[in-house]
Amino acid sequence: MVQDLVLAIGIPIALLLVATAVLERWGGLLPPRLQQLSKRSSLIWNAGVGLIIALSLLRWLLQR
Numbered sequence: 461m462v463q464d465l466v467l468a469i470g471i472p473i474a475l476l477l478v479a480t481a482v483l484e485r486w487g488g489l490l491p492p493r494l495q496q497l498s499k500r501s502s503l504i505w506n507a508g509v510g511l512i513i514a515l516s517l518l519r520w521l522l523q524r
Contacts, residue, residue, distance in 0.1 A: 482491070490498060497504055 483489075489495070
């Protein structure tokens with residue numbers, strides 16, 4: 461149970477810290493690749509929803 465809690469809280473915190481460090485390094489600007497993606501917010505939204513669906517399906521398949 462503790463391991464699940466560490467995964468559920470630790471991974472998002474680690475990602476937040478890494479993203480913050482990257483933005484600090486770039487002076488508050490996004491890297492060029494992310495700047496291109498930010499111009500198409502619908503693409504990011506759809507990719508995120510698709511990723512959530514795919515990961516949920518993978519989890520369901522692995523539990524069977």
